[in-house]
Amino acid sequence: MKPSLLASLLSLPAVIWIVCCKPASPTASTPTPDSHVTTAEEQAALTPDEVLQQFKAGHERFIKGQLTTRNHSEQVRKSAPGQFPKAMVLSCLDSRVPVEDVFDQGIGDVFVGRVAGNFVNEDLLGSMEFACKVAGAKMILVMGHQHCGAIKGAIDDVKLGNITAMLAKIKPAVAMSQSFEGEKTSANPLFVKHVAENNVRHNIQIIREKSPILQEMEEKGQIKIVGAFYRLTDGTLEFVE
Numbered sequence: 001m002k003p004s005l006l007a008s009l010l011s012l013p014a015v016i017w018i019v020c021c022k023p024a025s026p027t028a029s030t031p032t033p034d035s036h037v038t039t040a041e042e043q044a045a046l047t048p049d050e051v052l053q054q055f056k057a058g059h060e061r062f063i064k065g066q067l068t069t070r071n072h073s074e075q076v077r078k079s080a081p082g083q084f085p086k087a088m089v090l091s092c093l094d095s096r097v098p099v100e101d102v103f104d105q106g107i108g109d110v111f112v113g114r115v116a117g118n119f120v121n122e123d124l125l126g127s128m129e130f131a132c133k134v135a136g137a138k139m140i141l142v143m144g145h146q147h148c149g150a151i152k153g154a155i156d157d158v159k160l161g162n163i164t165a166m167l168a169k170i171k172p173a174v175a176m177s178q179s180f181e182g183e184k185t186s187a188n189p190l191f192v193k194h195v196a197e198n199n200v201r202h203n204i205q206i207i208r209e210k211s212p213i214l215q216e217m218e219e220k221g222q223i224k225i226v227g228a229f230y231r232l233t234d235g236t237l238e239f240v241e
């Protein structure tokens with residue numbers, strides 16, 4: 001056998017490997033997964049308004065079906081030494097409200113507090129103070145949602161085990177909603193929405209009243225406290241004034 005032919009045959013497996021097994025290079029349709037994790041410097045440089053804009057932009061990507069592709073295992077590894085989240089979101093327990101996805105945020109980007117009916121108590125106020133005063137988050141977002149079972153339960157005055165005491169925390173929002181024109185029952189989606197929005201307003205007021213730390217941070221422009229209402233039917237978000 002000629003030496004040149006032998007060399008060609010020996011290199012054949014390498015050629016086959018390169019052709020068959022070489023990982024596909026990223027193209028426009030398959031972007032490289034994002035492995036970035038928010039750093040202390042990035043968190044410190046952000047203003048509360050910029051955080052809100054980032055969350056609004058992330059929500060636009062969510063509703064357009066353009067969520068960021070993330071390398072979660074890499075983000076897990078990078079975020080382990082420390083966290084520098086941009087915001088704290090208080091959400092309902094509801095399984096149909098995927099908080100991180102709704103704002104297209106990754107590992108280490110957002111503190112999430114969850115309780116049926118998204119109300120604050122001492123423990124959640126403490127969690128918010130930790131998130132903002134200790135850990136540097138720049139925004140608190142209280143998020144209610146459409147067709148909320150906890151809101152309906154409070155309207156219906158449901159009594160069952162520990163649920164009774166939990167729903168009592170939502171009753172002030174029902175009381176705030178008595179001027180609603182129309183059927184004031186849990187069967188009326190417009191009334192349920194009205195109470196859910198008042199529940200967001202009421203809890204933002206409680207945050208300001210019961211947390212001098214957060215109130216002062218808000219007054220100094222160090223944080224922003226905002227409310228929102230998430231629609232289960234189409235994934236859109238309305239900000240609650």
Ligand SMILES: [Zn+2]
Binds near residue numbers: 147149150
């Ligand atoms: Zn709910």
